[in-house]
Amino acid sequence: MMVRVASWRYDNDLPCGEEANLAKYLAAEAAFDCTDRAMQTHGGFGYAKEYDVERYWREARLMKIAPVSQEMVLNFVSTKVLGLPRSY
Secondary structure (H helix, E strand, O other): OHHHHHHHHHHOOOOOHHHHHHHHHHHHHHHHHHHHHHHHHHHHHHHOHHHOHHHHHHHHHHOOOOOOOHHHHHHHHHHHHOOOOOOO
């Protein structure tokens, strides 16, 4: 839902920094949680190329660090959205 809201705001030339950052954060967390559970469920077979679980896990993990890390998203939200002082 956040991805759709951020996309809609972007398409309609509205400010969308907050929504885009929150969408990226939530989507990356959800994807990693799902693939991590799949890896845990498959056990050692999760690393086998035949099951594609390791590829999905790798790709989901990448979204937590690229193009912007989760920590930088949280920094943006804390300073720009919540108005807190910089912590770094």
